[in-house]
Amino acid sequence: MKGKNLRVTDTRPNIIALRLDASFFFERAVRSLDRNHYDKALKYFRKAVEYEPDNPVNHCNMAGILSEMGDYQGSNEVLESVLQNVSPSMTECYFYMANNYANMEQFEAAETALVTYLEEDEEGHFLEEAEDMMELLYYELNRPTKLNRIKARQGAVEHDQARLLLEEGKFAQAAKLLEKISGDQPDLLAARNNLALSYYYMGMFEKAKGTILRVLQDDPGNLHALCNLAIFYQNEGGGPHLDVLLESLAVIVPFQQDQVFKLGTTMGIMGRHEEAYKHFRRLLKDSGNKTDASLYHYAAVAASNTGRYEEAERLWQQVKKLDPASETPRFYLSRLHELRSRSKPMEKLSYHYHLPFDEQFKLWEKYGSRNVPEEMKKDPLVRSSFFWALRHGDDATKSQVIQALTLIGDEEVREALGLLLADTTQAPALREQARAALQDMDASRMPAHALVSAGQPGEQPLEQRTAAADPQIQAVLDKAFSVMGKRYDIARQNDLKDLWFEYLDRISPEGFSIQHVEGWAAALEYLTAKMHHTRATYREIADRYGISVSTVSRYARQIDSVCGIKQKIAQRFPSFTEKV
The missing domain is CATH 1.25.40.10 (Tetratricopeptide repeat domain)
Structure with a gap:
């Protein structure tokens, strides 16, 4: 083969060098996860951490695998290491930790981690999931979570x-x-x-x-x-x-329900009853509003104000079923029947879910000066009408209002009466009445033990009421008042006392023996705080009385099962205010 040169070719196969880095092991880990090979995935995530120890995502991936494998404690150790040594700003780790604690049934630890997440995390990627977990913790701990802020929703x-x-x-x-x-x-x-x-x-x-x-x-x-x-x-x-x-x-035509309610109420107040009726009927078509007594009342008022009296009667009958303790539907049904029997049109009605102003005073007189139900005293619409009349009513109305407000006697009332007393344009007789009312309220601020012993006018003294029962009944009140101290005003102390005797009256205290004074006292304080929408947790109350959380919870549930406190607290009417 003269004249031809041999050409040597490279017969080695093409080789691509493996680049072993964090990305390589991350991809292998993901493939293993897709095949449900958790052991391999964990091994590869560990290798990714070795190659990039300062990358918090690698650590969190490893924690996630540990959690999937049921090693919740190991997962939390990794997450704590991230927060302490790698990236303290990675606040979502607290949410992951809360999940792990919940899976371990360490619910108080889960609550602590979840609160930290909500109060420190700015992005809020897990807000919806966090709200679901708060519901779980509420059920497990039998108390709401104490939360000062949600940073992502400042x-x-x-x-x-x-x-x-x-x-x-x-x-x-x-x-x-x-x-x-x-x-x-x-x-x-x-x-x-x-x-x-x-x-x-x-x-x-x-x-x-x-x-x-x-x-x-x-x-x-x-x-x-x-x-x-x-x-x-x-x-x-x-x-x-x-x-x-x-x-x-x-x-x-609003889309959001709170806007429909706001617009309907506004048009009703403005006298545009036809528009108000249409908006309230829209709201009642939603299945979620079928148990809202106040909404049925608003629709009934709008129906009455537009001459739809049969529809108004039907709606107020529904209010009676949904809110049998309320005097409001009974009054309006009675008034409707009376006027229809005379073939007279119904007068234009207010959209507030309470009795007309004059009827409120009649009802208070019916109950007597010291027997007005607490829920009536606390009704925000009743209070608002009283405060309004105190500023803008005639002198006769203001005099009536001062009498009524004296029975409420809380700090808001004291402030309102104080403003009237300081207003030199008010009639001297009204100012003197306000001064006397304030003095009466000051006189009622006696020491707790004196208050309990005195009782109310016409009421059997407490010592006589408890003489036939266990003397520890009085000791429960003494303990509660001594621990509560000045943190609770006289109205709340009265509410605690009333709750205690309501419970005793319902169970018939003859033969009833008090075995744990601190437990009963702590439970009464906890429930009283809840009735006044004051933040309180079982842990806080337990620490004050030197007892366990389970003890407070047990006695609180016992009182609640008899008196239905949580149910009463939950029965709140829709608000005219705007939500975030």
Whole structure:
């Protein structure tokens, strides 16, 4: 083969060098997971951590596999290491830890981790899951989780507290909290809307209107603000501004239920009853509202105000079924039957779910000065009408209101009477009546043991009531009052005492023996705090009385099973306030 050169070719196969790094092992781990090979996946994730020890994601992947394999403790050790040594800002680790603790049935540890997550995490990727876990913890621990804030929803928790104060008729306290929230977070328009309402309920109309107008400057289409402005315009006597605003509101068809309720109530207050009726009927078509007695009342009022009397009767009959203890549907049904028997049209009715103002006074007189039910005293709509009349009623009405408010006697009442007393434009007789009422309330602030011994006028003294029973019954009250100290006002001490005797009366205390004074006292304090919407946990109460959490829980459940405290607390009416 002369003249030809041999060409040597490279016959070695093409080889791609393996690049062993964290990504390589991560991919292998994911493949293993897809095949449910958890042992291999864990091995590969461990290798990924070795190659990139400063990458917190690798550590969390490893913790996730350990959790899937049932090694919850090992998973939490990895997560704690991430927070301490790798990335303290990786707050979602607290959520993962809470899940692990819950799986280990360490519910208090799960609660601590979950609260830390909610209070420290800015992104809120697991908010929905966290809310589900809070429901689980509520069921397991038999108490709500104490939560000061949700960082991813800044101001939401504080705003809920303010809304609750507003709904309870504690307008001054609500205003103070809402002023702080609005100052810290001016973009939270719901807080500013509710601040305007609190000013309005306190009779500070110019301040209320100015607050709403500033909201509308920032958000001209804000429905809650527009509805509030309509009410404020009406308070000023109406005029062309109100007419234009009402025409624009009349063509709005909101989608969200709270907006439908707000618009329906507003149109009713404005006298646009046909529009109000349509909105309330829309709400009643939703299956979730079928047990809401107050909503049926609003629909009944709208039906009556539009001449649909048979429909109004049917709706008030439904209110009676849903809220059998309420006097409101009975009054309106009676009034409806009376006027229809005379072939007279029903007068235009208020959309508030309580009796007309004069009827409230008649009912209080029927019960007697010292026997008005506590739920009636605490009804926020009753309170708001009283505070309103104290500012804007005639002298005769104000005199009646002072008598009624004296029976409530809480700090909000003291503040309102104090303002009237300081107002030199008020009639001297009214100021003197307010002074006497305040003095009566001051006289009632006697030491707890004296209060318990004295009882109410016409009531058998406590020593006689308990003489035939175990003397430890009195010891329970003494213990509760001594531990509560000055943290609870006289009204709450009275409520605790009433709750104790309500329980004893229902179980017939003859032969009833008190074996654990601290347990009963702690349970009474816990339930009293809940009745007043005061934050309290079994752990806090147990520490004060030097007993275990399970002891407080056991006695609280025993009292609740007889007196139905949780059910009473849960029966709250829909609010006119705006949610976040």
